[in-house]
Amino acid sequence: MSKIVFIGGGNMASCLIGGMLANGFSKRDILVGEPGESARQRIESTHGVNSTDDNLSAASAAEIIVLAVKPQILGAVAMSLAPALSHQPTIISIAAGIPVSALQNWLGEGLKIVRAMPNTPAMVQTGATGLFASQSLAPEEKNIVEKMFGAVGYTCWVENEALIDAVTAVSGSGPAYFFLVYEAMQQVGQELGLDSKTATQLTLHTALGAARLALDADTSPSELRQQVTSPGGTTQAAVESFQDQGLEEIFRTAMTSAVDRAKQMSTDFAS
Ligand SMILES: NC(=O)c1ccc[n+]([C@@H]2O[C@H](COP(=O)([O-])OP(=O)(O)OC[C@H]3O[C@@H](n4cnc5c(N)ncnc54)[C@H](OP(=O)(O)O)[C@@H]3O)[C@@H](O)[C@H]2O)c1
Incomplete structure (x- = not known):
């Protein structure tokens, strides 16, 4: 058997x-x-x-x-x-x-x-x-x-x-969100003058390092962010720009769409 x-x-x-x-x-x-x-x-x-x-x-x-x-x-x-x-x-x-x-x-x-x-x-x-x-x-x-x-x-x-749909929205579909961020950071890195390979490696090692740091630390993401954000510095300028443009709301809308699609798939393929 x-x-x-x-x-x-x-x-x-x-x-x-x-x-x-x-x-x-x-x-x-x-x-x-x-x-x-x-x-x-x-x-x-x-x-x-x-x-x-x-x-x-x-x-x-x-x-x-x-x-x-x-x-x-x-x-x-x-x-x-x-x-x-x-x-x-x-x-x-x-x-x-x-x-x-x-x-x-x-x-x-x-x-x-x-x-x-x-x-x-x-x-x-x-x-x-x-x-x-x-x-x-x-x-x-x-x-x-x-x-x-x-x-x-x-x-x-x-x-x-019902939480499986939430898992789908966070981790099932999640790699694609990070690939989207990777694509954007790599593209903008090149526009700022880096060659493609360098922009790619810097982006990916930053993602890997940030994930490793967060996994190893017993610290909230906002504390981790504050640790790397000096007042008036470059990171603060970028983070405030993300926040002013409603980054959290963009994720809320996108991930809710993933949950809605999972529910729709249940109607489309399981009824
Ligand atoms: N990929 C992801 O990121 C991911 C993440 C989480 C969950 N999933 C789920 O994983 C499942 C599989 O996804 P996948 O990406 O592995 O798809 P996939 O690569 O298309 O694999 C599905 C396989 O099933 C075969 N198949 C078709 N009819 C069959 C039958 N009657 N009996 C046995 N096998 C048959 C297909 O053959 P043919 O190509 O010849 O039709 C294909 O080789 C999906 O339900 C998806 O929702 C995927």
């Missing part, structure tokens, strides 16, 4: 499998169900795990099933798996916006369902994943879920399902 079956062998499945194998999971315990031949070849050659185009037989042999397909097709894929789940495997869905209620409708009532919201830095094992369980998991089940996602970075559990 393969303990952990991934349905969908794309980017996120590959990130998770890579992290899991680097953190003590065995290739023999992982199987990938994926219809695309090239995706199957890619995942087999990258990670040395087995794959199959037969989702149903893969699911029937699983202790844990990770649903790693796009939200648009999750309903059809989940319904096709339902006949293979009488042995009550734990289901983990990483799809944005698809609620437990829809998954239960498609897969069958009574299954233990975990919603996980990872992010793409999982590729370099510095991801952040929010987890929600539809019903309480046995300690060993909770432990294995934490180990799977802990293999690719930070994990936390949230107490109610």
Whole structure:
């Protein structure tokens, strides 16, 4: 029996499998169900795990099933798996916006369902994943879920399902916000005379250093900011400009849009 079956062998499945194998999971315990031949070849050659185009037989042999397909097709894929789940495997869905209620409708009532919201830095094992369980998991089940996602970075559990949309808005979509800031700082750095490589390296090392400093310090972000802001200095001039232009409100509006979109996806793809 393969303990952990991934349905969908794309980017996120590959990130998770890579992290899991680097953190003590065995290739023999992982199987990938994926219809695309090239995706199957890619995942087999990258990670040395087995794959199959037969989702149903893969699911029937699983202790844990990770649903790693796009939200648009999750309903059809989940319904096709339902006949293979009488042995009550734990289901983990990483799809944005698809609620437990829809998954239960498609897969069958009574299954233990975990919603996980990872992010793409999982590729370099510095991801952040929010987890929600539809019903309480046995300690060993909770432990294995934490180990799977802990293999690719930070994990936390949230107490109610609505908070998964908040996790989506903060960390699921979050890497793109930082890439947007990276793009802007790199561009303006060049306009100020730096060459592209220098502007890029200075921006990225500043992001890395700021994150490391904040993670290591037992200090609020506003205190950290004040520590690097001398009165009347250059940082103060820039920070006041951001604040005058309503930076916090810009983030509030953007992240609320991400939550609204997650809710809309639940209507579009799960009703
Ligand atoms: N990427 C992110 O940042 C991120 C973050 C958090 C959560 N997620 C969630 O992760 C999930 C997967 O995203 P992804 O970026 O990994 O997408 P992806 O790279 O497109 O991977 C999905 C894979 O599923 C395959 N597939 C299609 N139909 C299938 C079927 N019937 N059975 C099994 N596999 C099938 C696809 O094959 P084809 O290409 O041949 O169709 C593709 O290889 C999504 O639900 C997304 O919301 C992604």
